Amino acid sequence: MNAPEPSRDDLYVDAAYDMIVVSNRLPVDYQAGPDGETQWKSSPGGLVTALEPVMRAADGAWIGWAGVADREFDPFEHDGISIIPVPLSASELEEYYEGFSNDTLWPLYHDVIAPPSFHREWWDAYVRVNRRFAEAAARAASPGAVVWVQDYQLQLVPRMLRESRPDLVIGFFNHIPFPAYGIYSQLPWRRQVIDGLLGADVIGFQRAADAGNFTRAVRRLFGYATRGSVIDVPDATGEVRHVVARHFPISIDVAGFEEMARRPEVQARAREIRASLGDPETVMLGVDRLDYTKGIRHRLKAFGELLRDGRLTVEQATLVQVASPSRERVETYRQLRDEIELMVGRLNGDHSTLGHAAIAYLHHGYPREEMVALYLAADVMLVTALRDGMNLVAKEYVACRFDEDGVLLLSEFTGASDELRQAVLVNPHDIEGLKDAMVEAASMPKRERTRRMRALRRRVRENDVANWSASFLKTLTGAGIIEPGVPETLAAALRRIAGTERLLIALDFDGTLAPLVDRPEDARATARARAAVERLAASDDTRVAIVSGRALGSLREVADPPRGALLSGSHGVELQLDGGEVMIELRDSELGELRRLDAILEEVAARADGAWVERKPAGFALHTRKVSQAARGSELQREAREQVEQELPELTMRGGKGVVEFSVRSSDKGEALTRLRQHAGASAVVYIGDDVTDEDAFATLEGDDVGVKVGQGKSLATHRVRSPDDVAELLERLAEERDTQRGGPSRWP
Numbered sequence: 001m002n003a004p005e006p007s008r009d010d011l012y013v014d015a016a017y018d019m020i021v022v023s024n025r026l027p028v029d030y031q032a033g034p035d036g037e038t039q040w041k042s043s044p045g046g047l048v049t050a051l052e053p054v055m056r057a058a059d060g061a062w063i064g065w066a067g068v069a070d071r072e073f074d075p076f077e078h079d080g081i082s083i084i085p086v087p088l089s090a091s092e093l094e095e096y097y098e099g100f101s102n103d104t105l106w107p108l109y110h111d112v113i114a115p116p117s118f119h120r121e122w123w124d125a126y127v128r129v130n131r132r133f134a135e136a137a138a139r140a141a142s143p144g145a146v147v148w149v150q151d152y153q154l155q156l157v158p159r160m161l162r163e164s165r166p167d168l169v170i171g172f173f174n175h176i177p178f179p180a181y182g183i184y185s186q187l188p189w190r191r192q193v194i195d196g197l198l199g200a201d202v203i204g205f206q207r208a209a210d211a212g213n214f215t216r217a218v219r220r221l222f223g224y225a226t227r228g229s230v231i232d233v234p235d236a237t238g239e240v241r242h243v244v245a246r247h248f249p250i251s252i253d254v255a256g257f258e259e260m261a262r263r264p265e266v267q268a269r270a271r272e273i274r275a276s277l278g279d280p281e282t283v284m285l286g287v288d289r290l291d292y293t294k295g296i297r298h299r300l301k302a303f304g305e306l307l308r309d310g311r312l313t314v315e316q317a318t319l320v321q322v323a324s325p326s327r328e329r330v331e332t333y334r335q336l337r338d339e340i341e342l343m344v345g346r347l348n349g350d351h352s353t354l355g356h357a358a359i360a361y362l363h364h365g366y367p368r369e370e371m372v373a374l375y376l377a378a379d380v381m382l383v384t385a386l387r388d389g390m391n392l393v394a395k396e397y398v399a400c401r402f403d404e405d406g407v408l409l410l411s412e413f414t415g416a417s418d419e420l421r422q423a424v425l426v427n428p429h430d431i432e433g434l435k436d437a438m439v440e441a442a443s444m445p446k447r448e449r450t451r452r453m454r455a456l457r458r459r460v461r462e463n464d465v466a467n468w469s470a471s472f473l474k475t476l477t478g479a480g481i482i483e484p485g486v487p488e489t490l491a492a493a494l495r496r497i498a499g500t501e502r503l504l505i506a507l508d509f510d511g512t513l514a515p516l517v518d519r520p521e522d523a524r525a526t527a528r529a530r531a532a533v534e535r536l537a538a539s540d541d542t543r544v545a546i547v548s549g550r551a552l553g554s555l556r557e558v559a560d561p562p563r564g565a566l567l568s569g570s571h572g573v574e575l576q577l578d579g580g581e582v583m584i585e586l587r588d589s590e591l592g593e594l595r596r597l598d599a600i601l602e603e604v605a606a607r608a609d610g611a612w613v614e615r616k617p618a619g620f621a622l623h624t625r626k627v628s629q630a631a632r633g634s635e636l637q638r639e640a641r642e643q644v645e646q647e648l649p650e651l652t653m654r655g656g657k658g659v660v661e662f663s664v665r666s667s668d669k670g671e672a673l674t675r676l677r678q679h680a681g682a683s684a685v686v687y688i689g690d691d692v693t694d695e696d697a698f699a700t701l702e703g704d705d706v707g708v709k710v711g712q713g714k715s716l717a718t719h720r721v722r723s724p725d726d727v728a729e730l731l732e733r734l735a736e737e738r739d740t741q742r743g744g745p746s747r748w749p
């Protein structure tokens with residue numbers, strides 16, 4: 001279960017991540033080695049199982065707690081994922097995690113199977129820790145980044161983040177049920193929690209019923225209007241934000257589980273497990289964290305009665321129960337362990353023989369391979385949860401059974417039962433019904449087993465974890481996970497546009513041709529991008545334009561544009577066209593405004609090291625990218641905005657990545673692109689950009705034009721790539737295609 005030692009990542013920088021997941025748990029937990037050295041082991045639970053493959057594909061950062069109190073860790077890289085640990089003190093562990101999360105919210109949200117405890121100090125710790133997670137995310141997120149907050153431990157984070165970083169796209173996913181209002185309303189902080197969640201743009205739940213319970217609670221407590229899955233949330237100024245609350249059932253890496261199940265060594269291990277159990281006719285299996293929501297006692301009771309009544313014998317059936325350790329310092333969990341172990345001891349004492357144990361009870365956490373071998377060894381999988389957000393074990397069992405055999409017995413009170421309708425569905429509270437279902441499962445004919453398993457496998461394959469995250473992120477950003485390289489739909493669009501009569505390729509510079517850097521004067525296009533731009537500029541009937549927020553002079557210096565390239569600086573205020581430079585003339589009143597603006601921004605910049613003012617012909621920009629704390633940088637931007645709005649209300653304001661800019665003459669990249677299109681007489685345009693200011697340009701695209709957004713964040717562009725490297729590949733392909741399709745002499749005027 002030990003994960004490889006992670007390597008320290010000295011490359012961590014603030015405001016660098018376009019995609020961030022925030023969850024209480026990280027994928028790895030700290031463990032002290034025998035000599036006190038740091039070791040890491042995989043974390044327990046389904047949240048990590050589901051998010052790990054998503055994060056490996058997403059090239060983002062994962063913010064969470066390393067599973068131990070009073071220890072601070074630097075950010076590091078683990079198995080291809082950037083990890084940013086958030087520390088918890090021993091008292092926070094007790095009050096925020098064991099207390100409010102696992103002894104207040106957990107039992108309340110699981111239909112009060114155990115009584116929830118309400119303590120004001122626990123709530124205070126919950127607020128404090130949520131703030132710490134929000135600050136870590138605000139610090140790591142790049143402008144316009146997507147931050148995806150996970151689960152009930154962090155319900156206040158969306159609102160806190162929205163307040164400190166209104167530029168972010170914020171999602172929230174609740175992995176556990178959301179209870180009916182009659183239960184939820186017991187929570188003394190019921191309004192604060194819902195308000196916290198409503199800071200998100202999209203709130204995801206496991207089941208449609210959970211989303212329904214949430215929207216009803218919003219109506220009851222706040223009276224906000226709701227239409228289907230959309231909630232109208234007014235802000236302080238009365239403006240309405242549309243928040244989406246709907247279900248996105250979580251899943252697993254289906255192909256990964258099946259691939260593991262097909263390995264000969266895993267199958268050999270499955271045979272070994274059966275042999276070690278005395279090769280009974282039927283192996284029944286339960287795999288759960290040792291949690292009162294999982295219905296382990298009900299399962300043991302039913303199995304014990306079947307043995308007692310002689311409907312099953314130990315020669316016929318063995319129950320393997322994995323009960324992996326969980327939340328062991330919470331009293332309810334300790335009691336549960338005692339009760340379960342007492343039951344197991346009694347049942348084994350009453351029914352086991354020397355050759356056959358009634359129950360093989362394993363209080364351990366097992367690695368994935370062993371889990372898969374257990375699934376293959378089990379004829380009947382018992383999932384009898386009294387309430388469970390989803391229950392990934394049920395899906396894993398189905399994914400592993402490529403032999404189309406095995407029976408899944410599944411509680412109606414799991415999220416999984418909404419999808420896995422071909423399982424033997426049970427109400428675990430009904431012990432007689434449960435016993436009948438266990439017997440039915442153990443004696444089900446092969447044809448019926450295969451019929452059901454085939455249908456279950458089809459269903460699980462239809463919605464794997466990639467599908468889950470893609471559909472959530474698509475709802476959140478309109479984009480989803482961006483494939484590396486040039487996605488096929490984009491490649492097809494490039495092939496189409498390459499045939500156009502006169503092609504204009506308009507490119508943003510920073511973050512598009514050139515990777516973002518701290519000092520703007522250090523930015524340079526990647527060598528590949530530079531070469532591809534040069535080739536395109538030399539292609540027949542093809543013009544290249546570079547469209548930037550930089551002043552024209554600065555753009556010329558860093559971009560080193562090829563001969564004949566058109567340029568747009570200062571968001572279109574300055575243009576370099578074929579006839580020469582075109583620049584606006586400022587009026588006296590505008591020059592006066594510029595002087596006042598200069599004074600305001602200089603004064604704000606002087607408040608923090610690393611902040612500085614960039615001067616352009618018709619406006620100035622305050623840069624905060626180098627300010628050591630992202631939150632402080634955002635605060636400076638807010639202060640500048642407020643003062644300028646108050647003193648110079650006529651000025652145009654626009655935000656970018658670590659920058660806020662004010663101009664006395666309004667113009668944007670959309671106007672610049674329209675002007676360039678006319679100037680070039682282009683029959684179609686490719687526009688590529690990464691920043692919010694590029695959205696004005698995307699908004700002017702039409703017909704066969706192609707818009708490509710670089711990175712995450714809301715966008716009007718139809719296509720996306722991940723990074724400047726992928727932009728370079730895109731441009732190379734376009735040049736190739738253009739030359740193939742438009743060989744022959746230039747027809748450009």
Ligand SMILES: O=P(O)(O)OC[C@H]1O[C@H](O[C@H]2O[C@H](CO)[C@@H](O)[C@H](O)[C@H]2O)[C@H](O)[C@@H](O)[C@@H]1O
Pocket residue numbers: 024025044045046047048050151152175176250326327388389390391392
């Ligand atoms: O982090 P722990 O306190 O040790 O608990 C482990 C995780 O348990 C819960 O898992 C839930 O997420 C699964 C995936 O969505 C779902 O199938 C299951 O029904 C849920 O109970 C908890 O929600 C996570 O936050 C914990 O990390």
Ligand SMILES: O=c1ccn([C@@H]2O[C@H](COP(=O)(O)OP(=O)(O)O)[C@@H](O)[C@H]2O)c(=O)[nH]1
Pocket residue numbers: 044045046047049287288289322324364365366367368371390391392393394396
């Ligand atoms: O010994 C164990 C027990 C469980 N699991 C994994 O823990 C997850 C449990 O997720 P589930 O959704 O069933 O319940 P949760 O524990 O999250 O409530 C599944 O991926 C299991 O394969 C594991 O790796 N080893």
